[in-house]
Amino acid sequence: MTELPMGSREVRLARTRAGLPAPGDFEIVSVPRPAAAGEVLVRNLCFLVSASLRQMIVKGASDEKGVPFPAIRTGEALRGEALGEVIAAPGDSGFSSGDLVVHFLGWRDYAVVPVTQCRKVRDDLPDRAAHLGHGWTAYAALTRGVAVRPGDTVFISSGGGAIGSMAAQVARLLGAARIIGSTSTREKADRLVAELGYDAAVHRDGPPILQQLSEAAPEGLDVFLDNVGGEQFQAGVAACREGGRVVVLGTLSQQLAAEDSGNSMPVPLDSTHILMKRLLIRGYSADDDPDARQEWERHLGDRLRSGQIRFPHVVVEGLAEAPRALERTIRGGYLGTVIVKI
Template sequence: MAVLPATQREVRLLTKPTGLPKPEHFGVVDTPVVPPAEGEVLVRNRFFHVFATLRILIAGATQDTPFPVLNAGDTLVGAAIGEIVEAPGDSGFEPGDLVSHWLGWREYAVVPAAECTRLDRTALPDPVAHLQQGWTAYAALTRGVQLRAGETVFVSAGGSGIGSMAGLIARRLGAGRVIASAGSQEKADRLRTELGYDDVVVRGVGPLTEQLAQAAPDGIDVFFDNVGGEQLRAAVEAARPGARFVLIGALSGQLAMDGTGTTAPVELDSLPLIHKRIEMRGFSSDDYDDKDEWTERFGAWLRAGEITFPHVRVKGIENAPRTLLEVIEGRHIGAVVIEL
């Protein structure tokens, strides 16, 4: 039996923000470490994912989304990787098991056993790689739009956790040209050099339609959209006949400075959609249950050096609130992970 500390730290939402959250809306507090009850396990978290769309949970969007609402006083949540330290005999788990679950943002988590997934320690070279969002990107490109060899792919927010994986996966699946969008020229340069994008359009330095026309003079075949807004409009203009759009996120609204974070309005000219026979599909990888295919393929690519897991590790739960604000501001490339 592991010797447990009397207390553990977790990050709580202290007050509900109006607009984007700020440091004063969060606090790191000490709470008792409690034993699991029947049907529960106690997990020592090792890593948890910091994701920008946590703002949706804070804003309170629930309609047609799988996300819970976070109210003042609640502990933040998100994907986590940890080790079982206590498990009742009928839980199906044993101390030492590596698991994933949704109760990140705390050092120790009491989790319903049914909401834990046991992870194969040999499946990926590094346990933290289980926090990548590659499955969503892979499923969208193979199930959502069925990417074909030689096609031109445009990935909005190409440096985000999911966007960075989408760009790398598109290349592995045979895309002929892969283009990203970024929020600054510095980030655009890094996307070219670090992730191998063929070109990058930059918000705020000129009309996106003109930049995309230069980056993809023959048009785009696939649009992997994390953003919506003006980038979706630009993609419609750049689309080739028969282009397929897969909509994964709507960061233009979710992270709007003056918005609620719960809507992402955009005005589109419907005539190009019709004339170009553009297919546009909202997508969730939750509709598919064959994630093992991705894990096996990703692990093989990693071991062969054919792909990387772009991510940033930040040590210490005390740094998590600041890191969330940096993620919302788009400062990092790849997934952002707190290491405990």
């Protein structure tokens, strides 16, 4: 066995600000390699860069009820979903050296993870990084949060993000007939159609979103999966036809607003639409349905190998590049899931 280095690196929050973060707000610190001490020692291979991290590091961030990830204080290491290899584990933990695991202590070379917070995954995917994909979130939302039916017209806001880039494929698997995504620019809208399987895309740089939706889906929407909030939530609800189903997964427009803390997302709605069209609107967390993740992962390898599902992602090489990758992710500079390879 190769001797392990005595040191490790981690990305820490150096300072907070009220606006969007910049690379200078973080520092890479060398620390002694942590000891397992009755927990699982993991060598991280790669980790997910999520725009929602901004909500945890903004100045004045606090632990929010219903949000599973606590705020990060100045001087603390950043956190996020990571894929790693077990180096050592307690004998009765169910983990062994060499196991591949997913946990939430990314942004560092080595992590000591409580046994209950480590999840073993199979090492049989064409690309190991696909374990960090959010196809399972989209699958849970579109089968449990709402039920996509054959022939449905589906609108997915933030269609090029980590969830949205998988959601179009999931909706198609479930029989959706027409799938529309939203994004920030005309260029990215074209890429949603050309690369991610959308039938049409709307974008913030164009006419009002509701006008674009009315042109893309003149008969209205059956399902609206919202990751954004704000104008897009308002427009998506208005564009639903009778019996439309709306599932809310996120509020990116507020989380990423430069002048706001990202912890609230007020938006006016015309309740006449909800009443007269008999709309169903619900907030949803995929964590509430762990069986959906098990279903998704059971078939993921086969679907990736057959080409039935793709994993659109960008790989950023090296821990030192992670802060810049976070800034670019928050500003919408990537398409698909963003992975830092250590």
